[in-house]
Amino acid sequence: MNLDHTQYLANNYALPALEITRGKGSYLFDSEGRKFLDFTSGIAVTNIGHGHEHWVNTVSDQLNKIVHCSNLFSIPEQVKLAKRLVNKIGRGKILFCNSGAEANEAMIKFSRLVGKENSPKKHKLIVAENGFHGRTMGALSATSSPKYREGFEPLLDSFSIAPLNDLEKFSNMIDDQTIGIMLESIQGEGGIRVAENEFLQGIEKLCKDKNLLFLLDEVQAGIGRTGNFLGYQESGISPDAVAIAKGLGGGFPIGAIWLSEKWCDVFKPGSHGTTFGGSPLACSAANAVLDVIEQEDLIIKTREKSTFLIEEFSRLKKKYSELITEVRGRGLMLALVINEDTKELIKILRQNGLLVVGAAGNAIRFLPPLTVKKDELIEAIKITESALEILQREKTK
Numbered sequence: 156m157n158l159d160h161t162q163y164l165a166n167n168y169a170l171p172a173l174e175i176t177r178g179k180g181s182y183l184f185d186s187e188g189r190k191f192l193d194f195t196s197g198i199a200v201t202n203i204g205h206g207h208e209h210w211v212n213t214v215s216d217q218l219n220k221i222v223h224c225s226n227l228f229s230i231p232e233q234v235k236l237a238k239r240l241v242n243k244i245g246r247g248k249i250l251f252c253n254s255g256a257e258a259n260e261a262m263i264k265f266s267r268l269v270g271k272e273n274s275p276k277k278h279k280l281i282v283a284e285n286g287f288h289g290r291t292m293g294a295l296s297a298t299s300s301p302k303y304r305e306g307f308e309p310l311l312d313s314f315s316i317a318p319l320n321d322l323e324k325f326s327n328m329i330d331d332q333t334i335g336i337m338l339e340s341i342q343g344e345g346g347i348r349v350a351e352n353e354f355l356q357g358i359e360k361l362c363k364d365k366n367l368l369f370l371l372d373e374v375q376a377g378i379g380r381t382g383n384f385l386g387y388q389e390s391g392i393s394p395d396a397v398a399i400a401k402g403l404g405g406g407f408p409i410g411a412i413w414l415s416e417k418w419c420d421v422f423k424p425g426s427h428g429t430t431f432g433g434s435p436l437a438c439s440a441a442n443a444v445l446d447v448i449e450q451e452d453l454i455i456k457t458r459e460k461s462t463f464l465i466e467e468f469s470r471l472k473k474k475y476s477e478l479i480t481e482v483r484g485r486g487l488m489l490a491l492v493i494n495e496d497t498k499e500l501i502k503i504l505r506q507n508g509l510l511v512v513g514a515a516g517n518a519i520r521f522l523p524p525l526t527v528k529k530d531e532l533i534e535a536i537k538i539t540e541s542a543l544e545i546l547q548r549e550k551t552k
């Protein structure tokens with residue numbers, strides 16, 4: 156590890172085990188020349204892998220045309236991207252920003268504007284236990300886990316919390332200050348906990364009956380990751396607004412919210428904005444990601460690869476039943492849940508060439524790029540199986 160790392164970088168992240176210098180396809184390379192199978196995808200960001208030729212060429216061409224000009228001007232790449240997103244999500248409009256937290260921040264502000272139109276009282280959103288919506292003060296207020304909130308209170312007093320997949324508890328939370336419900340279709344940081352289709356359909360009906368907004372945070376589950384363009388599309392529901400980011404830019408920062416047709420003109424000129432949001436470079440990167448998803452049929456292929464991985468994980472769960480308690484997730488957003496802290500297993504996997512990422516509740520996230528090859532999946536399973544063998548042996552010593 157470069158000693159300057161600890162001297163010059165703020166202490167807000169755990170000390171990293173590797174220094175990464177290069178990425179290609181499903182692999183990362185470190186400064187000591189070692190090669191790792193990357194099943195973190197930069198936490199569900201590099202969904203088309205590292206250095207995809209089409210992405211690199213598109214972004215390089217754009218660098219030579221224009222990088223930034225601000226939203227004082229119409230930007231062809233931005234308009235093109237907005238149209239493509241509307242075609243994939245539903246009739247409505249797009250507001251661009253730069254990250255997942257910013258997208259949720261915009262969605263929370265959107266709910267405030269709708270609330271004010273309804274009644275001055277209405278400002279509260281009901282969110283799910285174990286949800287994660289980002290680190291800005293608004294998005295953090297919507298995040299219930301004390302781990303993220305500690306030290307930053309008082310936060311916004313606009314969120315109530317109910318357990319995921321418990322429709323009755325969500326319903327009981329509604330009061331005359333409630334303006335909507337905000338959920339992840341699959342909780343990422345919370346431990347790959349899937350919001351069941353019937354639950355999402357129940358929430359949709361509840362929102363319709365009670366005149367509430369239904370807001371979805373698809374920041375981690377979006378952009379093909381779950382075998383649908385967005386995670387909630389599996390359940391056939393129609394939300395009022397959706398937040399996306401992470402995988403959208405393929406590694407270049409970009410976020411967005413989609414607003415359904417009913418609400419798409421709630422924001423007025425000057426009511427919200429950002430200097431960088433939807434820049435020519437960010438949008439060309441995102442357009443290149445969508446090109447690859449479409450041209451390489453990645454949504455369908457994600458489902459096929461998922462079936463294979465889930466079968467293999469289920470086999471490992473049977474074989475190592477004393478270690479693995481659950482296999483969770485959908486598409487290529489999967490987790491092995493183990494009955495102890497995940498740090499040791501993550502370390503053994505890394506030492507054997509596979510990078511994965513932990514999540515709450517002893518979950519180990521496997522987030523390969525959607526472009527991952529069959530032989531790379533087989534390699535990952537082999538490494539996981541031998542790492543579980545090592546951990547089991549260590550435990551029985």
Ligand code: PLP
Pocket residue numbers: 198254255256257259287288289290339343344372373374375376400401
């Ligand atoms: N929402 C969800 C569901 C996330 O998983 C994350 C990040 O992990 C965020 C929001 C915040 O995104 P960002 O880190 O880009 O601000």
